[in-house]
Amino acid sequence: MIINRKSLQLKPLLTNPLVYLPAAMFALLALSLLFHHNSYGPEMVSKDKKFLYVLPLALFFINQPQRVKLFCLGFLLANAVVLVGTLAVGVLHIPIGQVDPTNPTIFKLQITQNFFMALAAMLWLMLAVKSQGWKRWGYGLLVVAACYSILFLVLGRTGYVALVVGLGVWLFFSLGSRQRWLLVLLGAIAFAALLLIPNKATQRITQGVDEIKVCMAASADNVNDACSTSMGQRSAFAIEAARLIKEAPILGHGAGGFYYENPEINYKINNPHNQYLLETIQSGVVGLIIFLAWIVCCYRVIWQQTPALRNVLLAVLTSYMACNFFNSFLLDSSEGHLFMIFVAILAGYSVTGTQPRLEQGKTT
DSSP states (O other): OOTTGGGOOHHHHHTOHHHHHHHHHHHHHHHHTTTOOOTTHHHHHHHGGGGGGHHHHHHHHHHOTHHHHHHHHHHHHHHHHHHHHHHHHHTSOOOOTTOOTTSOOOSSSHHHHHHHHHHHHHHHHHHHHHOOHHHHHHHHHHHHHHHHIIIIISOOTHHHHHHHHHHHHHHHHHSOHHHHHHHHHHHHHHHHHHHHSOOHHHHHHHHHHHHHHHHHHOOTTTHHHHTOSHHHHHHHHHHHHHHHHHHSTTTOSOTTOOOEEETTTTEEESOOSOHHHHHHHHHHHHHHHHHHHHHHHHHHHHHTSOHHHHHHHHHHHHHHHHHTTTSOTTTSHHHHHHHHHHHHHHHHHHHHOOOOOGGGGOOO
């Protein structure tokens, strides 16, 4: 990039909404430190500096377009390794370090592993459809194994959301009109089977619904204990977030403006586990509008790509947006940095005007 700096498309990128909108989001947070003195504010701004990475990453991918293919190769290879380890511990009961066989999480936290695995499953499914012979069977086996890992081995309901939304979006846009009706029918049958046949996925979903009910029905004296569960906490986060948004709806409470404490379990957090609530709490409706405008611009760039590439990119972005209702993925390190890479690739596509045959570059 330094050698080819004279040919870098810096000006088109600086005027690209995929680049300047996240920079505006970061600027709002940074400027809020001048007017709000939240204890977690500087740390929050430090975590969100990844919003500024879109520009240099986009320049890199424009100058080295083959790196997009290598990035996809590395992502799928890493997920394949994680999948092998998960199956080894969870199914074959082969001990690997301190990995728990009842929740065989190999990579970071269970939420991160399941989300990344769901994205990998989408890409493997696309490759299975595009491939022939033994490659198709190999990719198909990876898809089945990844789905099994997400649904029945590793705990975490976020993976269910990412998998269902991602695969659903990809299949909906990839299939013909008649095949879509068949997809709906098969989906209904699969959903009914999950409800009728005892399994870990159904138990986790039912448990989550019950946790929300218990938290919402709790009295004021018992709310901390009743809302100490995973979905109970998220319900409490939403209630506190609504109160904070009502207090400062336009510009929010600044960086680190969210704070929740449950003294019953000695629990403190500055993350409401909802990206939309987090943006509104910190930067108000102004910040939320900028964030949503950024996402709309991403969808617009995606829609201009070739159908095969468009469909998989739609699936990835929609999975992110769905999971952001239950997690603040832009705040998290792994999920957030992956999203910046994703947006940088889109920014490169929008500037160069090319429609690379990315789907041919993704393999394990």
